[in-house]
Amino acid sequence: MSDPVPGRIRQKLSAPGHARIARLAAMIQHVQPDVLLLCEFDHPGEGGDDGGLTDFCRYYLAEPQYGQVAIDYPYRYCPPTNTGLLCEADLDGDGERTLPQDGQGYGFHHGHFSFVVLSRYPLIEEELRSWQTLLWQQMPDNHMPEGYYSPEAMAQLRLSSKNHLLLPVQVGHQRFQLLCAHPTPPVFDGPERRNARRNHDELRLLTDIINDEAYLTDDQGNPGGLAKDAPFVLLGDLNADLHDGEGMVLALRHLLYHPRVHRVVSEGKLTPKSLGGRFFRPWKLRRGRSSEWTHLSGLRLDYVLPSADFDVLNSGVFWPDKKDPLRRLVTGEDGKERADISSDHRLVWVDVRLPAVKGEYN
Structure with a gap:
């Protein structure tokens, strides 16, 4: 739900009846x-809802679509984003x-290609942490392309193409952290591979947050990343596939095989799968397992990764096969x-049971 024209998505959401939006809502229902986590949802770039997310919930999610059951999300968050935020330096x-x-992130207007969080459970926004303003050059041993950016650009360019955030979710007496990001695609660049390098380091930032690396300081002024014993769920269109595509896969491999990430979901028997993906034939031959694809290009790009202390009950990708009536x-x-x-993406889901209460988490 993104458009290069500012306000166009807001206008489309302002009334019921838009067929594409109704189909998206039906999948969620x-x-x-x-x-x-909904990626590529236009909203004000400085954060907050201009009414578009409210209208999406009111006119589409709260009304049955294509025979599905309505759903209500009383808790919603629209974070600030770097997409379409004009840098003070000439980057190209x-x-x-x-x-x-x-x-700072690719976009035709500030707020283009943003993401939003919807929840049935309270989102503790006052304890949110984000790394929107972390400069790329502040990451130790980063992969910034040598000789491509001017010193002025390097002093201004942020690492996160949208935002990287930790958002606490309260479920009864228990709490866990949402770790959300949408790294830039590792394509649409030149021989310097600036986007592939940035995608790699945005993925590495997720791992560094999980590792509570000492160099990190969030936008709120707090040092470090996740607490060592904090349960979390990583959500994101990571724009990276372990087997195919143009990405630099080392950072994704480190993330998927991280000891704090639930291996049975990241690369195990409960890795999300679908029949629709299994029988889909993309335009290009691929090496990866088609049942795990989440994108029409034949790639696994979208992830739900709970921490290892969750009990994982089930998982899947909403991608109906040709015999499914929801194929429409x-x-x-x-x-x-x-x-x-x-x-062009497919919805990924994982059913989990929260770990036993261990106290308060930061």
Whole structure:
């Protein structure tokens, strides 16, 4: 739900009846997630809801779509984003400061390609932590391309293309942390591979937050990352696949095989799968397991990764196969899957049981 024209998504959401949005809502209603990260949802770049998310919940999620059951999310969060935020330096060296190329994150307007969090449980916003303003060059041993950015650009360019945040969720007497991010795609660059390098380091930032690395200071002024015993769930379109695509996979490998990440979900028997993905044939040959794909390009890009202390009950990817009546949510009248029908991504879900209470978490 993103558009290069500012305000256009807001206008589309202001009334019921938009077919594509209704199909997206029907997918959510079918899966019924308790907590949801929606990527590429335009909203004000400085954060907050301009009414678009409220209208999406009111006109689409709260009303049955395509025979599904309505769902209510009383707790919602629209974080600030770097997408479409014009950098104070000329990033691409063309002598001008213009969007989208000179944005802190790629976007045609501030708030383009943002993400939002929806929850049935309270979101503790006053304890939120974020790393939106961390400079890329502040990461030790970073992968910034040598000789590409000017000293002025290096002194201004942030690492997170949208935002990296920790958001506490309260479930009764228990609490866990949502770790959310949407790294830049590792494509649309040149021989310097600036986007591939940035994707790698955005993924590494997630691992560094989990590791509570000493160099980290969040936007709120607090040092470090996650507490050592804090349960968490990582949510994100990570724009990286372990087996295919253009990404630098080392950072993703470190994340998926991190000892604090639940291995049975990251690369085990409960890695989310679908029949629709299994039988999908993309335009390019791939090496990865098709049942685990989450994108029409034949890649696993979207992840729900609970920490190892959760009990994992089930998982899946909402990608109906040709025999499923819900196939109409992802295909046109010609029976073909296209991004403009609903999305080029597929919804990933994991059912978990919270770990036993261990006290308060930061």
